[in-house]
Amino acid sequence: xxSKKRLExxxxxTFFIFIPFGIRKVEAVFVYPWGAKPIFLYMIDVxxxxxxxxxxxxxxxxxxxxSLTTKALFVFGGSAMLSLVFAFHxxxxxxxxxxxxxxxxxxxxxxxxxxxxxxxxxxxxxxGVALQTCVGLLQFKLQKSIGISYFxxxxxxxxIPGTATFYFGVQKLVRVPGTFLHPNIFGxxxxxxxxxxxxxxxxxxxxxxxxxxxxxxxxxxxxxxLTFSRSSITTIAMLTVIYSLVxxxxxxxxxxxxxxxxxxxxxxxxxxxxNVLKARFENSFNELSYKHRVIYNEIGVQVVKERPLxxxxxxxxxxxxxxxxxxxxxxxxxxxxxxPIHNLYLLIAAExxxxxxxxxxxxxxxxxxxxxxxxxxDEKTLALSCIIGGFLILGLADHYFWDLxxxxxxxxxxxxxxGLQEN
Numbered sequence: 001x002x003s004k005k006r007l008e009x010x011x012x013x014t015f016f017i018f019i020p021f022g023i024r025k026v027e028a029v030f031v032y033p034w035g036a037k038p039i040f041l042y043m044i045d046v047x048x049x050x051x052x053x054x055x056x057x058x059x060x061x062x063x064x065x066x067s068l069t070t071k072a073l074f075v076f077g078g079s080a081m082l083s084l085v086f087a088f089h090x091x092x093x094x095x096x097x098x099x100x101x102x103x104x105x106x107x108x109x110x111x112x113x114x115x116x117x118x119x120x121x122x123x124x125x126x127x128g129v130a131l132q133t134c135v136g137l138l139q140f141k142l143q144k145s146i147g148i149s150y151f152x153x154x155x156x157x158x159x160i161p162g163t164a165t166f167y168f169g170v171q172k173l174v175r176v177p178g179t180f181l182h183p184n185i186f187g188x189x190x191x192x193x194x195x196x197x198x199x200x201x202x203x204x205x206x207x208x209x210x211x212x213x214x215x216x217x218x219x220x221x222x223x224x225x226l227t228f229s230r231s232s233i234t235t236i237a238m239l240t241v242i243y244s245l246v247x248x249x250x251x252x253x254x255x256x257x258x259x260x261x262x263x264x265x266x267x268x269x270x271x272x273x274x275n276v277l278k279a280r281f282e283n284s285f286n287e288l289s290y291k292h293r294v295i296y297n298e299i300g301v302q303v304v305k306e307r308p309l310x311x312x313x314x315x316x317x318x319x320x321x322x323x324x325x326x327x328x329x330x331x332x333x334x335x336x337x338x339x340p341i342h343n344l345y346l347l348i349a350a351e352x353x354x355x356x357x358x359x360x361x362x363x364x365x366x367x368x369x370x371x372x373x374x375x376x377x378d379e380k381t382l383a384l385s386c387i388i389g390g391f392l393i394l395g396l397a398d399h400y401f402w403d404l405x406x407x408x409x410x411x412x413x414x415x416x417x418x419g420l421q422e423n
Contacts, residue, residue: 005115008054012116015047016124019409020132020189021179022152030092032319035335039095042405043152048102055109063112069370069419072363077104079356080314087313088320096315096403103412110416118380118417122196129193129220132178136186136223139176152179162336166228175228185400185407187232190224192387192410194236195243198258199383202251214261221265231397235390243386247379292332293342293397299326300341303350311353315403317341344395344402364392367419384418 023043030037055061064070080100087093110116135153138146144157154177156163164175164183175183197220201213225233240262244255299321303312312320317340321327327338341347349357368388374381391401391411400407 004058008058009116009120011047011050011054013120013124015044015051016121016413017127018047019044019125019406019413020128022154022181022406023150024152024405030089030095033322035338037092040405044405044409045102048106048409051109052105055105060109060112063114064108065112067366067370069363069366072359072366073104073107076356076359076363077101079310079352079359083311083313083352083356085313086307086310087316088323089316090313092319093313093315099403099405099408100314103408106409107412107416107419110413111419113420116420117422118384118420121417122199122380122383126193126196126200126216129190129197130216132186132189132193133216133219133223136176136178136190136226137219139178140174140223140226143174148179153177154181173228176223176226180406181404182400183227184229184231184398185404187224187227187229188391188394188400188407189410190220190227191232191236191239191390191394192414193220194224195239195383195387195390198240198243199379201257201261202247202254203379210257214257217258218261218265221262222268225265225269231394235393238393239386239390242389243382246376246382250379292337292339295330295332296339296341297343297346299330300343300346300350302326304346304354307350307353309353309355311349311351311356314351317347317350340399340403342398344399347399347402364388367415371418381418384414387414388418 021043024040026038027041028039030039077100080097084090084093084097135146135148144160145153145155147153149155156174156177158165158172158174164177165172166175176186177183178186178189180186180189194217197213197217201210201217204210204213221236224236240258244258248255300317303317303320303326318338322338327333332338341350345357345361348360368385371381371385375385376382391414395401401411402408
């Protein structure tokens, strides 16, 4: 028979394996003047509820330290809740708030857990990475969804509206999402998987182990590049170099393995899709997606100026901008162009105010600062700090860590694992 402790460990490790699988069911629909937004219940939401019950049964709140870091997080969560007072669409605001609070709970759950081991959790995450690698490579080969909607895969294809694509000359290519809602979130997940694989790759000694980790590292990074997510590609390039430079003190010979694998990755990609990747970056500033991001940021700055202290209400930026004709004033008149700011920090400021943004940034600084010395000594902490740094960079160009379920779970779970003090 499993003990309560062992059963909880199994639940946690299973939770991390299934983070990438966006299994969901539509529970309601919020109707707007320009369209509708479905409200999903994710399978992972049910898993969080189970973890919450387990946490309550062992009175896990007693393990939360009342530190400055915790107080800053409370102020941040309080600002998000208070912003609902000013929200026009409170139903949508409550839905977004519940997802944020579930993320904050995951931070407290993991950071104060009495017996979890980070390295075992890394392995659980990489089981999901390996499965997603197989899914993503097959999706890219077929250039369409592969029929596993029961695992959360969205229906997509070159001729299907809403599919993330880009043009290479006259050829249209699909950007694969795995079982995530969007290729950019998939790219963030593969970025995390790449650095965790690198952690084990550098530490492996046996030949069979070296071969296995090098194969996963190769496949993960190849697929990351094939998502054609410019932010994820740029971020993995920077953080791999930083991680390798710090780890070089202990693994200066093993770093050569990393270089060899990247040579094979780039050789494979450039041999098949070099011109495509080159075109993806060369045309970055001329694409409509970039121009729209600039416009969304301009709208965000205007909204912050109009509602600086407590924002327009969590989850209500798009609604506020539409009702205030901020999109229309910038010639954005098609419904699918009514999107949030593609900048995590500006979106937080717009929706819950500069007080909430300041509390959020203070929490991050305090959290990272408490373990700054450990980053140089402990490789698990180094890997997690690099992942957090990458997530914060990715937040400059997208919003999924704030308002999309899988992004929220990844972000707050990694923060919790970073804060975890292993016994």
